[in-house]
Amino acid sequence: MAKIGEGDARWIVSEREDGANVNAWHWQEKDVLPWAKVRLQDLLGNQVLADSGSLSLKTGADVDVTGDAIINNRKKKLIPSYELQVKGTWSGEVRDGDTVESASGRFELPYVADENADEDPELKVSTSSDSAAARRLKEAFLGSGKQVFHEHMRTFVKELQAGGPSSSAASSKGALELPETDAAIKAKAEASRRELEAKKAAEAARRRAEDRASTGRVEMTERFYARPRDLFECFTDPGRVQAFTQSPAQVEPMVGGKFSIFGGSVDATFTALEAPSRIALDWRFKNWPDSVVSKVVLSLEEPQEGMTVLRLKQTGVPKEDRFGNGDVVESTAQGWKAQIFHRIRAVFGFGLGM
Template sequence: MAKWGQGDPRWIVEEREDGTNVNNWHWTERDATSWSKGKLREFLVGIVVENEAGRCQISEMKQVEGIIKESGAKHKGLIEIPNLSEENEVEDTEVNVSKKKGDGDVLKELMRTAGTAQVREALGGYLKALKTEFTVGMILPTKATATQELTIKRKLSENTLQIQGSSPVPLGVRIPTVALHMTEMFDTAVEQLYSIFTVKDLVQKFSKSPAILEAEKGGKFQMFDGNITGEYVELLTNKKIIMKWRCTNWPEEHYATVALNFVPTPGQTELQLDCKGVPACKEENMKFCWKQQHFEEIKGLLQLTTLNG
């Protein structure tokens, strides 16, 4: 056996400085951990299942939040996937659902049946992305596929799209969107309600999670463990807040425009929410997010503040 650096160069496999895997000659390894975490969050967080008994949503990785419609009781649970592998059929993937203390058995059953089906469908999307997105550049095209790729590039160039080399080029894709309008009454002064959306400590209290807040024009924000991010576009103290707003499971770089109008009334404040640019497939998730995770939690915070005051 020839020593390293000696012998017939046709039989020596070395790492090229440019990282090219020439003719698919040797295995290429890449750590998929970070990519997979982000992609799984994109596919799983925001999944909603609902029936006449209740409604559940995967609010963050592993965590499920639900509400029983008849009583209005809220419950939390966990969802775990112990055997996810591209070697197994998605239909055989085990999905374990458990609930925390309480009588939320109907919600657990909802997630165990309808929820499991949606989770497996999402996992199928993740595994497909793993094979088509993450492995780009790890296995090079053969001469046959290279010819086909060249034909595709020529067709694209005829449509004035420019592609350099074989690097993937992000092309904008128009997605269907909807507009939402919601109103909610709060038993508090407009000044206090406005501060709940602009003061970090208060945001962390109603969201029950860490938050990053720069409540000024152009300032960034991040809430619900990073599941919601955005930027402040306009702030009129005690009157209006306009934001660029997105969930992590939305199409990459897509933002909705969220406008909050604070209207004082005797002894109360009416909050008018207008959303434009919400992905049509996320409409119900968006309504649930604002109704349950914002409005109801803020009312609970206000009630707690009143009792302690």
């Protein structure tokens, strides 16, 4: 034990002439806010959030980052301390046939901090107008776009916890590396930007492929002032089919038989025929992606004499056609109603009951 007034050498950190910070014993700080601004610009700027036939959405090029970001080093242990606010803009288009509506707005991550590092930060999205297109784009941003944002923010936090701008935050002597030069930061940012652009392109291609591969369904119920057999024959008798379609038709009413209408725009095959109550077909449109075939089932019931209820169920309808146009499910439903059911009522006088 040391005497009063004397220090025990084991507990004294002696001054060193070489000024080395042995084993990073002393607390050190490094300001990484410049790196954070560049990195968040790379991750969130010019980000494609949606790109389909009916809707496209992306963030603006400039991302504003304010606040503080520091890496602390204590005995080679990195402790990030940060509190940031991130703001930017977005723009997009909604397409409906030949009609294109544009809208824009702003996004904000009001509080990105070390205390909520394990949570996805709050995302606020605003629009510059109250149009239908703006509302739809905002919903897309807060839907699939939000997932993309949170994925990139998790990447940012992981890199920050690993030391930010340096892959190795401590030198061989345990001290933090010197801040990178502006040129080095720009070069690294450009490399990261190119890598991110390649990832964005790959992700956009993957989403387009998923959109083309994803399917929806059409279900509707129609009422006719007719007997079930009358309606059954509207889909199995070639003369009746040609009468309401007003175009050449190929109808072979047998399992495996052909059903082609509207000049080949519809190419189908009968898979079940149960007169007069049920018809099933493998059904596709000419403009659908290759090999995509939907399943159609028409069920006919007569709850009261002289009135038939037709129930349509169609599954496996692609959400995009082979040209990248969206809203295929909606246009398919409208086609059934306007081009088939309404024509059957009008040509054969089966009434307009719905």
